[in-house]
Amino acid sequence: ETGVTQTPRHLVMGMTNKKSLKCEQHLGHNAMYWYKQSAKKPLELMFVYNFKEQTENNSVPSRFSPECPNSSHLFLHLHTLQPEDSALYLCASSQDRSSGNEQFFGPGTRLTVL
Amino acid sequence: AQRVTQPEKLLSVFKGAPVELKCNYSYSGSPELFWYVQYSRQRLQLLLRHISRESIKGFTADLNKGETSFHLKKPFAQEEDSAMYYCALRKGGRNQGGKLIFGQGTELSVKP
Numbered sequence: 001e002t003g004v005t006q007t008p009r010h011l012v013m014g015m016t017n018k019k020s021l022k023c024e025q026h027l028g029h030n031a032m033y034w035y036k037q038s039a040k041k042p043l044e045l046m047f048v049y050n051f052k053e054q055t056e057n058n059s060v061p062s063r064f065s066p067e068c069p070n071s072s073h074l075f076l077h078l079h080t081l082q083p084e085d086s087a088l089y090l091c092a093s094s095q096d097r098s099s100g101n102e103q104f105f106g107p108g109t110r111l112t113v114l
Numbered sequence: 115a116q117r118v119t120q121p122e123k124l125l126s127v128f129k130g131a132p133v134e135l136k137c138n139y140s141y142s143g144s145p146e147l148f149w150y151v152q153y154s155r156q157r158l159q160l161l162l163r164h165i166s167r168e169s170i171k172g173f174t175a176d177l178n179k180g181e182t183s184f185h186l187k188k189p190f191a192q193e194e195d196s197a198m199y200y201c202a203l204r205k206g207g208r209n210q211g212g213k214l215i216f217g218q219g220t221e222l223s224v225k226p
Contacts, residue, residue: 004157042118043200043216056213089156103214105158 002026004106006091012112013081021076021109023091029104031097032074034066037088037108049074050097081113116141117166118203120217123174127191128225135186135220137201148214158200161186169203170209171195191224198222 004025013019025032034046046057065077065086074091077114088108094101117140127133139145149161162170164177164184184201196199201217 040218040220043214045213045215048213058213102160102163104160107157 002094004091004104006089006106006109008109009107010110010112012114013078013113015081015083017081018079019079020078021089021091023074023106025091025093025104025106027104029091029093029095030088031070031094031101032068032071033092033094033103034074034076035090035092037090039087041050042092046076048097055080055097057108078111081111083113086111092113116145116203116205116215118201118215118217120201120220122197122220123218124223125220126223129193130190133186133188133191133195133222133224135199135201135222137186137217138145139182139184139201139203141182141203141205141206145177146204147175148202148204149173149175149184149186150202150216152198152200154197161199163203191222193224193226196222196224 007022011019031050033048036044036046038109044056046060047066052068052071067075090108090111091106092103094103117157119138121136134172147164150158151161153159162175163167173188177184198219198221200219202214204214
């Protein structure tokens with residue numbers, strides 16, 4: 001598959017579970033992003049990675065832990081989440097984080113926390 | 115603080131009618147403005163950006179720094195334009211982080 005892929009597409013987890021979201025981009029990009037899209041709220045940037053280094057953490061609670069092992073893969077590790085964390089989590093990538101570079105989005109993972 | 119406001123949650127028009135989706139922003143520097151679109155069951159994708167000054171699928175948007183607006187316009191709406199539209203802002207210049215700030219989105223519904 002080309003572009004940005006995310007797995008799983010849907011995830012239901014309990015508050016005590018540990019799970020991970022995966023994002024992979026096949027575009028040769030160097031910057032990757034996690035966004036959260038909650039109902040009735042704008043898309044919120046969570047994390048930015050540029051050349052595998054985290055360059056932005058938008059005051060995200062520590063129960064969300066990102067990992068970027070290489071420029072093509074980005075993970076979001078989840079543990080002891082709350083029901084209000086239920087949302088659509090979108091991954092995106094761009095050539096790098098400089099201005100002028102288009103961000104390409106994945107299809108998202110729909111997360112439900114029970 | 116930077117902010118993007120889309121005042122309309124839903125905009126409903128008839129096919130062939132003109133469309134204007136409003137976007138206002140607050141940012142003291144030189145912003146980059148974008149419109150993203152999400153069609154039903156498809157992923158979010160870039161529609162157009164102000165620096166390109168292009169027309170995509172008949173849509174145009176002009177950055178008005180005096181009014182801090184970046185409204186999206188199309189003279190004759192088509193049914194296939196029905197989608198969610200998001201206005202987004204990014205700080206201009208190199209090494210500004212790539213952070214996009216999104217508005218809440220406007221759902222455009224074009225009726226036959």
